[in-house]
């Protein structure tokens with residue numbers, strides 16, 4: 302069997318303008334490639350009211366355990382102003398040792414590297430003990446409603462066992478080999494509305510200024526000392542992201558004030574424990590100021606950590622051998638689809654260098670792409686040894 306070339310496949314994937322939630326045929330294309338390698342595939346489209354339907358792909362080779370899964374996404378962010386690009390974002394081009402195009406590092410090239418790695422692995426290990434699977438979504442960059450979250454529920458219902466999941470998101474800040482992710486912080490957003498009583502600014506006794514209340518609340522929220530951080534996590538942090546007091550006159554006390562804040566929290570907390578803490582403060586200050594309030598929360602993920610084990614160290618060693626850099630085991634950065642997958646399998650993330658992700662002229666170095674393919678194929682070799 303001939304092997305699949307990672308660069309060739311990356312180019313082919315980039316040609317599909319699969320801006321979330323449009324898949325532009327890229328899922329079917331990858332499905333065909335995987336079928337040729339012997340995978341059993343399932344193209345799953347999820348729908349939900351008020352959201353566009355999205356296609357996802359689950360493919361598995363083999364029916365024995367352990368099941369090693371690779372997860373990623375084929376959707377990309379919009380290219381933005383085409384005039385700012387030096388090339389057409391969906392006509393992959395090679396310049397100065399880099400492949401340029403939308404999705405070149407977030408994360409079509411990583412998927413190409415893994416599929417190529419599978420073909421290399423199968424060439425020498427036609428009969429291996431276990432299964433390889435891919436969980437590919439088309440809804441990572443968008444609302445993430447019809448993506449990995451639902452695929453995980455789908456797999457759970459079908460009692461599909463995944464023993465380990467490698468997520469191929471770009472994890473390295475500057476150089477390939479610098480960083481693996483072994484967990485992620487949780488993220489909680491709060492939207493606060495304070496109702497006061499509008500009135501003449503010269504007669505404050507007849508009004509109730511919601512700005513006074515909201516400023517006091519936000520000040521106390523910002524000053525909460527959640528924790529000092531842990532060995533694996535940065536300290537929990539709250540940032541106020543919006544303060545809005547609509548008022549067109551300078552002689553009127555406004556009737557309404559609202560604000561938003563976001564908290565990135567480590568595994569010393571849950572979204573529930575944080576909400577409790579914040580609710581107490583809001584209630585205390587609102588009552589004291591005789592203001593009415595409303596608070597709404599949305600949780601995009603809980604904090605989690607995959608405790609480093611022999612697989613973690615095996616992968617760390619392989620990365621070090623190929624890149625000559627020992628990767629840090631990190632939990633920094635935003636959320637990823639690991640927040641869903643960790644509910645059914647231990648997760649670890651390693652991919653390309655994220656420096657140009659979501660930017661114009663998004664690029665991947667050709668030598669990184671080769672190295673990542675080698676890393677992925679060595680991971681498979683060692684995992685199934």
Ligand SMILES: [Zn+2]
Pocket residue numbers: 374407408441470471
């Ligand atoms: Zn991504």
